[in-house]
Amino acid sequence: MSDLVMEKAAGEARPAAEQPTAGRRMAAYWPFVLPAVIVVGSVIVFPWVFTIWMSLHEWKIGGASSFVGLANYLRLTTDPRFGEAVVHTLVYTVLAVILPLVLGTLAALVFHARFPARGFLRGLFVMPMMATPVAIALVWTMMFHPELGVLNYLLSLVGIPPQLWVFHPVTVIPSLVLVETWQWTPLVMLILLGGLAAIPTEPYESALIDGAGRWQMFRYITLPMLAPFLMVAAIIRTIDALKSFDIIYAITQGGPGTASETINLYLYSVAFAYYDVGYGSAIAVVFFTLVVGLSVLLLYLRQRTKWTEAGAAI
Amino acid sequence: MFDSGLTRRSLLTGTLAAGSLGLAGIPLARAEPQWKKFSGSTLEVNLIKSPRGDILQKYEKEFTELTGIKVASEQIPEQQQRQKAVIELTSGKPSFDVVHLSYHVQKRQFEKAKWLADFSAFLKDASLTEATLTESDFSSAGLLYARNQQGEMRSLPFSVDYWIVYWNKELFAKKGLQYPETFDDMVRAAEALTDPKEGIYGFVARGLRNANVPVWTSFLLGHGVDPVDASGNLLTDGPEAIEAAKLYQRLLTKAAPPGVAGFNWSECQSAFLQGKIGMWLDGVGFAPPLEDPTKSRVVGKVGYGVMPRGPKTRASATFGDGIGVTEASQKKEAGYLYCQWAISKLMGGRLLQTGSGVPFRHSVLNDAEIRQGVKMPAAWVDAVAESAKISRLGLPVVIPVTEFRDIIGTGLTATLSGGDPAAEMRKATEQFKPVLERSERA
Numbered sequence: 003m004s005d006l007v008m009e010k011a012a013g014e015a016r017p018a019a020e021q022p023t024a025g026r027r028m029a030a031y032w033p034f035v036l037p038a039v040i041v042v043g044s045v046i047v048f049p050w051v052f053t054i055w056m057s058l059h060e061w062k063i064g065g066a067s068s069f070v071g072l073a074n075y076l077r078l079t080t081d082p083r084f085g086e087a088v089v090h091t092l093v094y095t096v097l098a099v100i101l102p103l104v105l106g107t108l109a110a111l112v113f114h115a116r117f118p119a120r121g122f123l124r125g126l127f128v129m130p131m132m133a134t135p136v137a138i139a140l141v142w143t144m145m146f147h148p149e150l151g152v153l154n155y156l157l158s159l160v161g162i163p164p165q166l167w168v169f170h171p172v173t174v175i176p177s178l179v180l181v182e183t184w185q186w187t188p189l190v191m192l193i194l195l196g197g198l199a200a201i202p203t204e205p206y207e208s209a210l211i212d213g214a215g216r217w218q219m220f221r222y223i224t225l226p227m228l229a230p231f232l233m234v235a236a237i238i239r240t241i242d243a244l245k246s247f248d249i250i251y252a253i254t255q256g257g258p259g260t261a262s263e264t265i266n267l268y269l270y271s272v273a274f275a276y277y278d279v280g281y282g283s284a285i286a287v288v289f290f291t292l293v294v295g296l297s298v299l300l301l302y303l304r305q306r307t308k309w310t311e312a313g314a315a316i
Numbered sequence: 317m318f319d320s321g322l323t324r325r326s327l328l329t330g331t332l333a334a335g336s337l338g339l340a341g342i343p344l345a346r347a348e349p350q351w352k353k354f355s356g357s358t359l360e361v362n363l364i365k366s367p368r369g370d371i372l373q374k375y376e377k378e379f380t381e382l383t384g385i386k387v388a389s390e391q392i393p394e395q396q397q398r399q400k401a402v403i404e405l406t407s408g409k410p411s412f413d414v415v416h417l418s419y420h421v422q423k424r425q426f427e428k429a430k431w432l433a434d435f436s437a438f439l440k441d442a443s444l445t446e447a448t449l450t451e452s453d454f455s456s457a458g459l460l461y462a463r464n465q466q467g468e469m470r471s472l473p474f475s476v477d478y479w480i481v482y483w484n485k486e487l488f489a490k491k492g493l494q495y496p497e498t499f500d501d502m503v504r505a506a507e508a509l510t511d512p513k514e515g516i517y518g519f520v521a522r523g524l525r526n527a528n529v530p531v532w533t534s535f536l537l538g539h540g541v542d543p544v545d546a547s548g549n550l551l552t553d554g555p556e557a558i559e560a561a562k563l564y565q566r567l568l569t570k571a572a573p574p575g576v577a578g579f580n581w582s583e584c585q586s587a588f589l590q591g592k593i594g595m596w597l598d599g600v601g602f603a604p605p606l607e608d609p610t611k612s613r614v615v616g617k618v619g620y621g622v623m624p625r626g627p628k629t630r631a632s633a634t635f636g637d638g639i640g641v642t643e644a645s646q647k648k649e650a651g652y653l654y655c656q657w658a659i660s661k662l663m664g665g666r667l668l669q670t671g672s673g674v675p676f677r678h679s680v681l682n683d684a685e686i687r688q689g690v691k692m693p694a695a696w697v698d699a700v701a702e703s704a705k706i707s708r709l710g711l712p713v714v715i716p717v718t719e720f721r722d723i724i725g726t727g728l729t730a731t732l733s734g735g736d737p738a739a740e741m742r743k744a745t746e747q748f749k750p751v752l753e754r755s756e757r758a
Contacts, residue, residue, distance in 0.1 A: 062755070063406050064429045082747075148575035149515065149587060169575025171733055257525045258577035259729035274399050275718045 050290075057283035064277065074284035084285065086260055087268040090175065091244065091292075094264055097179040098186075098243035099236060105183065106190025106235065107228070111220075113191065114198045128188040135185070139252030142181045143168070146253070168254050171261035178262055181249055186242065190235045197231030198224070233304035240300060244293050265289045350443045354650035355384025361654065362401060362412035365391040367601070367672030368475050368637060369416065372658055375666070379657045385650050398422065405431040405642065413645040414654050417471065419461035420635040420711045421718065428715060432470040432640035433648045435655075439469060444649060448679060449656060457634045457707040458676030471640030472655045475673035477599040478703035479534050479633040479710065481621040482606065484614055487516065487594050496624045499538055499563060502595070506571035509594035518571035518594040520587050521564075523732055524580045525725035526718070528564075530710045531597060532728055534633040535560035537708045538626015543720070544712035550752065552724060553738075553745035559627075561728060561737035568732055577732040589613060597623075599635065600703070603696055604671035620699035622706070632703035633710030636676065665689070674700050715755040716748075723748045 057074055061067035078084050113124050130138070145151045146167035154164040167177040205223045214222070247266045250256065256263030256271075263271075269289060273282030361376075363369035369391040376387040390412075392400060398421065404410040406429075417426060426432055438444045439451070451459060451469070458473030481502075483495055487509055496502040506518030521531040533543055539556035551557060568576050571594075573587055581598050585605065588596040591613040605611045606618050623632045639658050641651030657663065664675030665686040680686060681701060690697055711717055727744035731737050 060754075063402055064425060147583070147586075149573055149592075150590070164574070166575045166578075169578035171577070174578075254578065255524065255526075257729065258523065258732070259525050259726045271718075271722065275395075275722075276716060277402060 053283045053286055056279055057281075057287050059280045061280040062277050063279055067280065070280070074281045075288070077281060078284060078288060083260060083263070083268060084265075087263050087265045088292075090262060091264040091266070094175055094179060094246070094250075094262075095240060095243040097176065098182040098246065099239045101179060101183040102187045102190045102239055103232065103236060105187045107194055107232070109187060109191040110194035110198055111224075114195060128192065130185045131188045133185070135248040136252050138181065138185060139249045142249075143253050146177060168262070169258065171258050174254055174258065174262040178250055178253060181253070182243065182246065185249075186239065190239065193235045193238075194228060194231055197228045201227045230304065233300065237297060237300045237304065240296055241293060244296065265292070349446050349653070349656075351383045351653065353443070354647070354653065357647055357650045358386040358388060359414055359647060359651055359654055360412040361387055361389035361414040361416075362397065362410075363389055363391045363416045364397045364418065364637065365393045366637075367670070368667065371663065371666055371670065371672050375663065379654060382657065383650075383653055385653065387654065394418070405429065405644075408644060410642050410644055412642065413647050413651045414639065414641055416474070417638050417640065418635075419471075419473075419638050420709070423461055424713050424715045424717075426640075427464045427470065430470075431643055433643050433645065433651070435469045435472065435640075435652060436467075438649065438652045444652060445656065446660075448661065449659075453679050454676045455678065455704050455707065457636060457704075457709065460709060461636050462638055471638035472659050473636060473676035474639045474659050475637045475667060476676050476704075476707075477601050477635040477674065478700060478707060479530060479597060479623060479635075480600050480699045480703055481623060482588060482596040482598070482603070483619040483621050484588070484591065484594055484617055485619045486591070486614075486617045488619070495619060495621050496595075498625045499535065499627065502624050503563070503566060503571075506567055506594060510571045514592075516592045516594070517573045517587075519567045519597075520572050520576065520579065520584045520593045520595070521568065521597040522580055522584060523568055523572070523576040523729060524578055525729045526721040527580045527725070528728050529721045529725045530633050530635070532560050532564050532724070533710050534597060534623060534631075535563045535626065537631035537633055537710075538623070538629060540626070540628030540631075542708070542712065543724075544714060544752075548714075548752075548756065550745055550749060552748070553742045557741050558738045561731055561741050564728055565731040565737050577729050591617070595621075600674055600696070600700055601671075603692055607692060618693075620693070620695045622699055622702045630706050631708040632706050634703075634707040635710050637673075661686075668697075671696075714752060716751050719751045720748060723751070 056067075058069060058071060059067045060070045060073070109127065113120060113127070145153050146169070148154060148164055148166050148169055151167070153167065157164065166173055168174045201224065205227075206219055209219050209223060245266055246264065247270070250262055250264060250267060251270070254262045256267040260268075265285065266289070269282055269285045272278050272285060276282075361372075363372060373389055373391060376389060380386055391397075397416070398418065401410070401412075401415050401417070402422075402425070404412070405415075405426075415432075417423075439449070454462070454473050455476065457476060462469050462471050462473045464470060481495075488495065488505070491508055493505050493508060494501075496505050502519075509516060509518035522528040536543060536557055539560060541551055541554065541556040543550070543552050543557070545551055573593070575583075579587075581602060584593075584596055584598060585602055587593050589606065589612045600620075603618075603620070607615055609615050623630060639655045641648050641655065645651055659675065659677065661677070661680055661683070664677055664680035665683070667673040667675055668680060668686060669689045669691060671690075671692050675681065681704065687697055712720060714720060724741075724744050727735070727740035730740045
């Protein structure tokens, strides 16, 4: 506030002839703004406007295009495969967010404690995150094999009958979530470790004096104070899980049948296997809206979990 | 690597032309093509990543020695290569002159868009075409693929894939079974061989959506029916189609290993390599690892059977690759020389001998010297030759082949989880009808 007053006073002190006009000010601003406008316009705005334009056309690569208005969007409402893909996407996303959050929280609590070789074990734990998704997918595909895979062998050691994993419509999504969880739980852990390190020790000391148990301290101190970090992890995981493609495509290609086909995979098939660019664009627009909608919702929830100056989450 | 003792020089520059003079319809005094006519030019070649692509790349220097034409080739995995080719060809200015195409997926699309140059005039031009290269030298499937409705050749048939039955002779012998002659025999043998307690299953084939459709068309062709008739009518929910789906369901649910619904060819091959599968229905091109002792437990135990007879006929579902020059290319003649070299007797021989593929040309398949150098067992070569006689296109010649495979394939996979074959085929047909209509309208 005081800076503003000083700036204003300095301006008043200048002679009237030196005052820049609004037009000159704009002219001075544009050279700085223009590069960003060009980059954002060509890299973000233009592709989106073009995608929306394509979604209003019936256009197959190799053929002519014709304006069809909202016909592609109406087609979505009667396309059972799209409906199934939406359900698969939501189920996959919910599972692929909740499991890493729960396991990541547990892992963060474990690795926050001090014990020998903690640094080494932390390093080991985050290694899946560094691996290439397609390489991971190929390894897991072998592990999932009902006859030759190691997972069924491990189950047999504890007397559990062999499972079909990604080779059966009912178990395919949970199995894929297992891979996603294995890879991304370390990311959640890293975010939450940062959160745990930021929590002051005084509330715990007070709680101990008041006779609180471990669970009570976790429930009423750690969890609320970790909430903003959990929300950050949830947002990152949600966006990642929604747009997950590589692992699913490399392991199942959306199968068996269409049992693991998410919107992303369906969109890929429509646009790049069927070359139906118009309809594919309509799916892309709807998918984008879904991602943005969920992200806005999570950002709103994050705002609500922010700490107040008093130290409590609201 | 080329075991027969044939050499590039003896075949390409001499023997090929001389040895072919007796072929019907070829003028005896036909001159050698002017291989060096386009010396100094450079061709951009876009290939599908495959053993066929490997062979072409491996020997492309020989083409440069022969013609003086430099080759800049790239191999791209199949799905991505198709996307790249279609997108670039649509742009009107593709970055390549020569393109490798999958006929069973792209034939109609390429023909309708006229993306490839017409070879009809080149084939008649003695200064461009060696005497051995005649249409009659190609198998009927090759000609069906390469010729368009107007009879023009806009590509040259490169490699064919016939579907055969790989069978484990040891497992059959243990049960005292013979190789099946009919579909019914096949079912009986598959079920007799199956013993889940021992981890032995009588039959395996692709269950994965899209990839599984040729399995079903193999059965459908045995009923004497194609998935789409000559007038473009879908026959995918007719009584024969439903019977074929029932057979598919029965074999893959009662005699196949668990999880087959997610099996593509690689999982089927892995299972067969372990020696616990009685029969595996797939393309001839997947044979080489079966006879490789470092990969296989069934070396020397594999039988290569021609597709058993269906209720109406005996048919081997056929798929194939071609090679052509883009209409937009400024180097059409040079590109044509490359295509001709790619399908020459020398290159075809190499393809066959290494098991990398099967040429469409009779003169290669029937050449005793080439056959002697084939690394695969004689039964494999016999199966190839016999399958050529009963060859039928394995997929319909329509533009939306991928949608066809996806939609029908989804229905077939659903039968493996207990879906009713008739209901699934009707549902899939209803779903595919508008797609086909839209594509024809466009």
